[in-house]
Amino acid sequence: MILLKKVLLAFFGLCAGGVIAAGVYAFLAIIGVFVRLMGKTGTRKHIFLYETVIILGGVIGNIMDIYEFPIAIGGFTGHLLLGICGLSVGIFVGCLVMSLAETLKALPTISRRIHLAVGLQYLILALAAGKMTGSLLYFWQKMASLG
Template identity: 75%
Template sequence: MFLREVFLVFIGLSAGGIIAAGVFAFLVIIGVFPRLIGATRTNKHILLFESVIILGGVLGNIWDIYKIPIGFGGNLALGIYGLSVGIFVGILVMSLAETLKALPVIGRRIHLAVGLQYLILSLGIGKLIGSLIYFTGNFGQ
């Protein structure tokens, strides 16, 4: 019985590590981190970026595995976390769209010459409003 549990722990941690490595590799391949560093003009702090990315991945996994509660800040900490995650997802989506060169293709297919940025903004605002309605209306419980 003990050997089976040790084996399951090993398999679970190995699978989680492989998935996390795949996600980070995907983010590096599509150029999220180099674009972020270039946009903020912080080339001299690349080692800090690498350390923070690795630390965030490790702490996120530990937080997920052990279900560590956030006992400080309450709603303020949750708001800062939500804003940070939203900014990251926005950067990820724009980097992916730029990498795949999807924006010109969408513009040609829907025959939109001007205003593609407003279309993207409206999609993002719709996602925000839908998320706010979902989470403030207790629809998830």
Template identity: 85%
Template sequence: MILLKKALLAFFGLCAGGVIAAGVYAFLAIIGVFVRLMGKTGTRKHIMLYETVIILGGVLGNILDIYEFPIYMGALIGPVFLIAAGLSVGIFVGCLVMSLAETLKALPVISRRIHLSVGLQYLILGLAAGKLTGSLVYFWYHMASLG
């Protein structure tokens, strides 16, 4: 009876996670993140590869999140992997934010509200630089406390 209960709990948990993941990917597809990336990089001919990598990334991300596999990489490869992963996630989040801003037409609205006619790109760059600096300081002190 306990085994059946655990199996049903695992099944419903995975189904709920799958539904949430599908909703997130559908949202990303609707706002045009993937299409924009393909257009900017000139790689529209590799749509099947994009679809495969997106699906594999979602599945592997869910598996790693659920089971929390430890990954031992050594003193040199570990930090390089963390830097590459951090840059990849940062680039993706940046693309997502810009797609959302463009979709919602938020930039013209904010420029009218704060009466900014020139220099909006500097405001955005300043916000991004502040976010980058804050993230680097946070992670620097967090990594220093681990060592």
């Protein structure tokens, strides 16, 4: 009876996780994050590679989250790996936010409200640079207190 309960719990957990993951990926596809990245980088011919990497990323990310594999890398190598992972996640979140903002037509609204006819790209760059600087300072202080 206990085994049946565990099997059913695992089944329903996997089903619920699959539904949530499908919803997240559908949201990302609808707002055009992947298409925009392919268009900006000029790599539309590698769509099968994009699909494979996106699926593998979701599956491996879920496995790492569920089982919490420890990664015993310390010192400079660990900090370098952490920095690369943080930069990758930051780039993805930035692309997600920009796609969502464009989808919601927020940029034209902002430019009309602040009467900005030219230079919107510089405003966006300044906002991104400020966010990046704040994040780097925050994490630099945390890493300095660890080492």
